[in-house]
Amino acid sequence: MIGVEKGAARWTLTIDRPGKANSLTSAMLAELADAAEAAAAAQVPVLVLTGAGTVFSAGADLDEARAGLARDGVWERLSGAIAAFPGLSIAALNGTLAGGAFGMALACDLRIGVPGAKFFYPAIRLGFLPQPSDAGRLIALVGPARAKLILMAGQKLSAEEALSFGLVDRIVAPEDLAEAVDALAEAAEAAKPEVRAAIKAMCGG
Template sequence: MAEFVTLETSKDHPGVGTILINRPPMNALNRQIQEELTAAADEASTRDDIKAVVVYGGPKVFAAGADIKEMEAMSFADMSKVARRLQGGLGAIASIPKPTVAAITGYALGGGLEVALGADRRIAGDNAKLGTPEVLLGVIPGGGGTQRLARLVGPARAKDIVFTGRFVGADEALQIGLVDEVVAPDEVYNAALAWAGKFAGAASVALAAAKAAIDEGLDTDLETGLKIEAHLFASLFATDDRAIGMKSFIENGPGKAEFTGK
């Protein structure tokens, strides 16, 4: 059973799973947490009762980075063996084929920000501080930060954040697109649940296809992206949800279909 990362559901928010990181006081992301994040993401991906996912570090802090004490004694040979696993653990949220949202309170730094960057949406408290201070330790972001951050805010802004190691406040993060919504700290989790809850009754196969089309398309040229889109679009005509959705639209108008997720 996982010690620091759990996947929870609630009757009050059907269809929404919460991946909770709980390693007080700062949720330092050691190798055990990285492995547990991967396991939680795998479980959320395969459970039919979970349609969308919130990743949350609790009301005080999202995650203040990797466990530096654990890394300090590692050699080049040591890190070479585990660097890709570290990327996989900190980027595990990105592998979930469902809508995901990071609920950020307090610090989301280094590996913590890298976890949040794997989500489809980021909602932050107005007390949030985000950043990649790894350069101040003589290294670079190694959990996907250089790649996902640059794709999200552009290379120039990403270089400023990575090169300086500075903290980005909530208002600036919203302005540059690093987060998508800023609310009061005690409303962060509820706002994330509300967004994720929109997809409880949605056509989950279509959502997975939309997510794959966008994410895979961004990693290639336009023509290849269009081919990916066309293939995924056509594949949805083999689903029950497509038949249900179109029939409901014709008979009852938009937005009234009751999908089965098949």
């Protein structure tokens, strides 16, 4: 349920569970973390995360969440692996982003979305806490008040609101998503590893 496409300059990880809105199981999260760590070890220039179908991810599989997945350390392992990736990481949000799936997107360097996508983190409505690092990364992008709007008020953002808040960096038509990823990845893929790493460090990691 996780597709891993390995190229010399780019690895693409695809959440592929469209019949369940790409909701994430513990095994899927571990696969994603394994792949992100392997991409870092291989010094791949660019790492892309995306979803199959019209939803990026609805977050945790609710049955597994109630059984303990909501508090499992695998979420932090995954977001930490993406945040530590030394190249350029891009979340190609092909549709709605919800719940715990926020963590992997927030840990990416860039996020691009599509019109019509919704962005929400309903942990408070379900009686769960956000993952420990998610609030800090969200605040860094959108500020404390807007983070509370999402996490405490449980509000859904439209793609346009997400763009204006700084949660996503660009909105592109679904049919243009792959081309937009190519355009964002081109410079990093062509750069010398030491230049790429130094620029990322200058930008705060």
